[in-house]
Amino acid sequence: MIQLYDVDLKLLRVFETIVRCGGFSAAQAALNVGQSTISEQMTQLEARLGVKLCQRGRSGFRLTEQGVAIHEATQRLLSAVEAFCMDADVLKQHISGTLNLGIIDTTITDPDSPLPSTTQRFVARGHDVHLSVYVGTPSELEERVLDGRLHLAIGHFPFRVPGLNYSPLYQEALGLYCGRHHPLYGCEADDDELQRQIAASKLVARGFMQQSDLELVGANRAAATVDNIEALAILIISGAYLGLLPRHFAARWVDSGDMRPLLPERLAPSASFDAITRRGVAPPPILRAFLDDLASSARHA
Known part of the structure; x- marks a missing residue:
């Protein structure tokens, strides 16, 4: 034959x-x-x-x-x-079933995020798709993907955990901000002097990025720590702390005058966003479909 x-x-x-x-x-x-x-x-x-x-x-x-x-x-x-x-x-x-997706907070205002268009593509595949979305910190998301509670998660993961695949998606622009009532809000000092005053100010740091936040502003320690961006914004608006925020998220308060970026040309870091999945496990059809749509949306972003 x-x-x-x-x-x-x-x-x-x-x-x-x-x-x-x-x-x-x-x-x-x-x-x-x-x-x-x-x-x-x-x-x-x-x-x-x-x-x-x-x-x-x-x-x-x-x-x-x-x-x-x-x-x-x-x-x-x-x-x-x-x-x-x-x-x-x-x-x-036409994919059916439940997809368990994890994301970090405050990405809704990010114009570079492929998640909205990905969701639209994915849901359009059929009427039997159910999305279950969990919002958590990077470490929580990694833990839940590892133990199978989440099919995948999208966020900023500064460390690489064995057992996970990390697929790059896009970059999120960050800036250092102070609130209207902070002493540096109306500061007219030159950049070098302002840099020294920033290093001497109270800083609120992201718990999962504390060391890099301190190194960026030249501070020795954090005066406060948070595990989500909304809490960070609350402390900055109080006027008691300086802190790093995603620029897209801070834009509303900058426009209203409640926040001001400090040294935006000099202090302009970015955060890499990845999609993470569990390594060594064959992805079910519903996950393969979502990853295909995610890749297509990221290419056309």
Whole structure:
């Protein structure tokens, strides 16, 4: 029995095109190859099948008896392949079940986040999809992906945990801010002096990024720590602390005058956002579908 491989399907498609066009010469344009290449491909196919498929020469092109039978079988095969691809596309587009997704807080205002468009693509696949969304700190999200409570999570993960896959998505711009009632709000000092005053001020740091926050502003210790961005913003608005915020999240208070960025050209870090999944575990179809949509949205962002 003949075993078919990818190359055989390719040669059979060439054969079907030749027959449909009525000969080697006429098929050149459709196949975008020269006549010598077509002739070589037909020779390969005949060798694979062990039969003479057609007569070609000055008398013109015509199928042999075996060629007619092979052509009919080829049409049935290619129709079946096309039907399979269509069925697979339908199955790919229509996914059912529950997807457990984890995200960090305050990403709703980030114009670079691919999550809104990803969700739209994903939900459009079918009506049997249920999203379960958990908001947590980076370490909480990593723990829940590791133990299987979450299929995946999206956020800023400053450390790499064994057992997880990290797929880069985008960069989030950060800035250092003070509230309206902070002594540095109306400071007109030059950049170097302002930098010294910042280092001497009380800083609220993100618990999961405390060391890097301190190093960025040149401070020795944090006067307060938080585990989410909303709490950080509350302490900055109080006027008692300086702190780093995502620029997209701080924009509303900058516009209202309740916050001011400090040294925005000098203190302009960014945070890498990744999608994390559990390593060594075959993803279920619903997760594969979401990851495909996430990749598409990230490419077009």
